[in-house]
Amino acid sequence: MLSKIFSGALYGIDAFRVTIEVSVSNGLGYQITGLPDDAIKESLSRIAVAINANGFHMPRNKLVINLSPAHVRKTGTAFDLPIAVGILLANEELHDINKLRDFLLVGELGLDGSVYPVRGALCMAGLSKKEGFKGIILPAPNAKEASLVSGIQVFSVRHLHEVVEFIQSDWSTKPVKTAYPLPFRFENDYLDFKDVSGQVYVKRALEIAAAGGHNALLIGPPGTGKTMLAKRLPSILPPMTIEEAMETTRIHSVSNTTDVTGGLITVRPFRNPHHTTSDIALIGGGSCPVPGEISLAHNGVLFLDELGECKRTTIEALRQPLEERKVFIARAKMAVEFPASFMFIAAMNPCFCGYHGHSERQCTCSKRALYWYRRKISGPLLERIDLHVNVDPVPLKELMENKMAVEPSSKIRKRVMAARKIQLERFKETKNVFCNAMMKDEDIPKYCWTDGVARKYLWEKMQEFQLSARSYSRILKIARTMADLAGSGQIELEHIAEAIHFRSLDRPLTFPHPKQIVANGQQNLLSV
Amino acid sequence: MSSWIDTGKMGEELAAEWLKHHHFDILHRNWRNGRFEIDVIASKENVIHFVEVKTSRTHLFGFPEQRVGKRKIQHLISAAEKYLVHTHAHGKIQLDIISISISSGHVYCFFIEDICS
Numbered sequence: 001m002l003s004k005i006f007s008g009a010l011y012g013i014d015a016f017r018v019t020i021e022v023s024v025s026n027g028l029g030y031q032i033t034g035l036p037d038d039a040i041k042e043s044l045s046r047i048a049v050a051i052n053a054n055g056f057h058m059p060r061n062k063l064v065i066n067l068s069p070a071h072v073r074k075t076g077t078a079f080d081l082p083i084a085v086g087i088l089l090a091n092e093e094l095h096d097i098n099k100l101r102d103f104l105l106v107g108e109l110g111l112d113g114s115v116y117p118v119r120g121a122l123c124m125a126g127l128s129k130k131e132g133f134k135g136i137i138l139p140a141p142n143a144k145e146a147s148l149v150s151g152i153q154v155f156s157v158r159h160l161h162e163v164v165e166f167i168q169s170d171w172s173t174k175p176v177k178t179a180y181p182l183p184f185r186f187e188n189d190y191l192d193f194k195d196v197s198g199q200v201y202v203k204r205a206l207e208i209a210a211a212g213g214h215n216a217l218l219i220g221p222p223g224t225g226k227t228m229l230a231k232r233l234p235s236i237l238p239p240m241t242i243e244e245a246m247e248t249t250r251i252h253s254v255s256n257t258t259d260v261t262g263g264l265i266t267v268r269p270f271r272n273p274h275h276t277t278s279d280i281a282l283i284g285g286g287s288c289p290v291p292g293e294i295s296l297a298h299n300g301v302l303f304l305d306e307l308g309e310c311k312r313t314t315i316e317a318l319r320q321p322l323e324e325r326k327v328f329i330a331r332a333k334m335a336v337e338f339p340a341s342f343m344f345i346a347a348m349n350p351c352f353c354g355y356h357g358h359s360e361r362q363c364t365c366s367k368r369a370l371y372w373y374r375r376k377i378s379g380p381l382l383e384r385i386d387l388h389v390n391v392d393p394v395p396l397k398e399l400m401e402n403k404m405a406v407e408p409s410s411k412i413r414k415r416v417m418a419a420r421k422i423q424l425e426r427f428k429e430t431k432n433v434f435c436n437a438m439m440k441d442e443d444i445p446k447y448c449w450t451d452g453v454a455r456k457y458l459w460e461k462m463q464e465f466q467l468s469a470r471s472y473s474r475i476l477k478i479a480r481t482m483a484d485l486a487g488s489g490q491i492e493l494e495h496i497a498e499a500i501h502f503r504s505l506d507r508p509l510t511f512p513h514p515k516q517i518v519a520n521g522q523q524n525l526l527s528v
Numbered sequence: 529m530s531s532w533i534d535t536g537k538m539g540e541e542l543a544a545e546w547l548k549h550h551h552f553d554i555l556h557r558n559w560r561n562g563r564f565e566i567d568v569i570a571s572k573e574n575v576i577h578f579v580e581v582k583t584s585r586t587h588l589f590g591f592p593e594q595r596v597g598k599r600k601i602q603h604l605i606s607a608a609e610k611y612l613v614h615t616h617a618h619g620k621i622q623l624d625i626i627s628i629s630i631s632s633g634h635v636y637c638f639f640i641e642d643i644c645s
Contacts, residue, residue: 028593028601028625028643060591060627061640 003089003096006104006133007082008124009074012289012336013250015123017104017131019068020079022086027062034067037075037288043109047084050113054160059091073333075288078118081107085163099167102134103155113160117141122253125149135175137163143176144263145253148246190235194408195228198394202229205389205502206345207412210236211419212481213435215322215344215384217307217377217505220391221361222354226347229391230303233345234270235409237301238420244299244434247339251298255291269300271342275310279317289329289336294321297342299434307348308376315381318344322384325438341438344385348377359393383470386437386478388505419484436481441473448476454493461500471506475499535630539583540567543626546637552577561614564607568626575620578608583628592627593640601643 002023008015030044044065048058065083067074082105088094106124108116118124121142126149128136135153138146143156153175157163193203202218206229209216218226240248249265273282273293284292294302304310321327325341350356351373356363365373382388420435426447427433433440439447450458462472479495486495544554552570559566568579580600582592604623611617625640 025645026641027645028596028640060593060638062645 001090001092003086005082005086005089005100007079007106008104008120008127009072009078010076010120010123010254011072011334013120013123013254013291013338015120015127016069016072017127018074018079020082020086021066021068022083022090023064023066024059024087024090025062025064030063030065032065032067034065034070035073036067036079037073039077040067040074040079043077043080043083046109046111047080047087049111050109050160051084051087053111054113054164056088056093057091058087063087063090073288076119077108077116078106078120078124080109081105081115081157081160081163084109084160085167088164089167094164094167096167104128104131104133104136105138105163106136107139107157109160115139115157115159115163120254121146122148122250125152125154126250128152137166145249147176148249148264190409191232192235192409193229193232193412194406196225196232197406198398199225199229199391202226202389202391203407203412205387206230206233207236207416208478208481208485208502209233209343209345209387210238210412211416211435211485212386212423212477213343213437214386214478214481215437216346216387216389217382217385218345218347218389218391219350219505221356221358221393222349224391224393226391227305230305230345230347231272232409233301233303234268236413236416237268238413238417240266240268240299241424241434243432248299251291251295251338255296269297270303271297271300272303272305275304275306277310277314279311279314282314283317283321283327284329284338285331287331287333289331289334289338291338292327294318294327294340294342295338298339300342302342302344304344304346307346308373309348310376312376315376316378319381319384322381343437346385357390357392382505383468383474385505386474387502389502390504415485418487419481422484422487423481436477436484439477439480444473444476448480448491450476450479450491450496454491454496457493458496458500465500465503465506467503467506471503475503478502535583535585536581538630539628540581542583542628542635542637543568543579543581546626546639547577547579550639559607559611561607561610564603564610566604566607566611569611575622576617577622577624578604578611579624579626580604581626581628583630585630587629587631591638592629593625593638596625596643605644 002021005020007018007020009018032041032044051058085105089096104124104127106118108118110116117139121138122145125136125146129149129152135155136146137155137157140156140158143154147154155166156176205216208214210233218230220226245264245266248269252265271293280292282293284290284295307315321340322344326337327340328337329335351363351365351370353364355361356365356370423435430440478499479491482495482498483491544557547554547568547570552572554568554570556569559569566578567581570577570579580596582595584592608621608623622642623644625643627638627640629636
């Protein structure tokens with residue numbers, strides 16, 4: 001007797017259909033074909049126990065299970081449930097009324113027949129819609145996530161006998177439904193910008209970064225509040241659009257983290273990996289590639305603290321994804337593409353001792369050590385970072401007296417959201433572009449038009465600092481965001497000037513004469 | 529008192545009965561050659577069946593056929609080869625298992641055909 005069940009397997013952030021054929025025939029022994037991985041091979045013992053524990057029997061003859069298409073390697077535990085049901089049907093323990101023909105079936109099976117959650121339920125639900133199935137049957141913890149796909153029925157099951165009931169009788173449970181579109185709410189447990197006194201300049205930079213989705217590098221001596229400020233960034237990020245939220249949820253769904261069981265991810269992810277992170281963990285990879293930190297930060301923020309301490313190869317691996325906003329991972333077994341459109345925020349010290357450019361403390365690094373430290377972050381990577389922000393120590397007076405009014409995050413967020421609204425309106429016809437930083441190169445002349453004076457100023461400064469073509473387009477994009485924040489339709493001279501100011505590291509590293517340091521006193525050496 | 533030997537012998541008797549009942553011709557019972565042994569050799573429709581009989585009085589430790597391992601199957605194949613050499617027999621052959629469960633007077637025969645397919 002032969003039975004056929006439809007299921008799905010993951011390939012990157014997409015799923016493809018897998019037909020599970022189970023045959024019970026003359027002979028002895030169990031066999032599983034169709035390039036299964038170890039988790040699937042050992043699933044047979046699990047399934048046998050689960051079947052016997054629920055009052056059914058495993059076939060005593062020869063059992064062959066085929067996972068078609070047989071030439072693609074399959075991984076994971078999502079086939080447990082369909083294989084178990086396939087065995088029961090092939091062994092004529094259940095009466096097949098062809099009900100399962102219209103459904104995809106996924107789930108991991110426990111020894112007592114409990115159904116456990118699987119990875120990538122959202123992608124599987126999308127597959128069942130694409131392939132024209134009526135719906136999908138999956139583990140209850142995955143139901144919320146899968147029900148985001150409209151137009152299909154999502155049935156959730158907790159135990160093998162619920163699936164048996166579904167096959168044999170008219171199922172009384174209704175499909176899971178989710179309110180769509182979902183209400184987007186703000187989490188209130190964010191750290192607030194009002195905790196940080198002073199640093200108006202850095203806050204302005206982070207506001208620009210949040211408004212336009214720009215990358216930023218905070219560079220300054222230890223203890224000036226770089227990390228503190230960056231960690232408060234989520235509190236001013238604009239809410240996600242439905243498309244952004246769906247895409248982010250898809251990535252989190254296929255990753256090894258199981259934080260999507262609550263349904264759609266509505267809050268922009270803020271990923272903060274340690275500086276010892278490996279290249280693969282950051283970019284994504286593995287023999288069957290899984291998304292890395294940059295993809296998990298998709299439509300959110302990737303914050304790398306102590307960038308100068310990161311491995312050089314790790315930092316340089318960011319070059320391509322920063323530019324292309326996606327990452328293509330090729331392995332011998334498969335090649336997949338993960339989206340990686342994230343805001344890159346990094347913090348680092350200007351030198352090894354940390355005090356280069358400090359207004360009061362003397363830097364103890366030699367010139368050579370300073371070059372060596374700076375060489376860790378290559379020119380091409382610096383070019384890809386829109387905003388270079390010098391974080392100076394807060395003057396003691398400002399810190400102790402605490403008299404200055406500090407803007408709370410909610411106020412800043414309002415301005416950011418207004419600017420983002422203008423951008424969404426601007427890019428509503430361009431697919432997959434949501435903010436100025438994502439602007440396509442061909443659209444730059446259209447949206448970043450400047451008038452005579454600003455253009456002339458930009459021309460002069462480009463020549464003076466020998467800026468590259470990429471820096472040029474970055475400056476225009478930042479200026480566009482600044483104009484959006486100011487509510488200006490056109491990019492003005494002040495926006496261009498401020499944008500160029502944020503490209504301080506594009507200029508060559510120079511050392512002023514010691515006498516000049518004394519003369520300048522408080523001046524920041526980095527921008528000299 | 530050696531109850532497991534009795535169970536085995538009883539199982540073989542029952543298997544032969546079952547085969548006869550299903551129109552098999554019994555050619556040999558407990559055919560031996562050296563260390564090779566075949567429980568029942570039967571024929572039906574020009575196919576020679578080499579049958580291994582497994583009997584048990586309880587299912588607490590699984591079905592009887594689960595105690596037929598790879599080594600036993602290999603042994604059965606070698607024995608079948610020896611038989612064919614000795615008897616100059618021709619035609620199709622098939623290796624089967626008859627799994628007999630005896631519990632409280634009830635006998636249940638399960639015939640597993642062609643275990644090497």
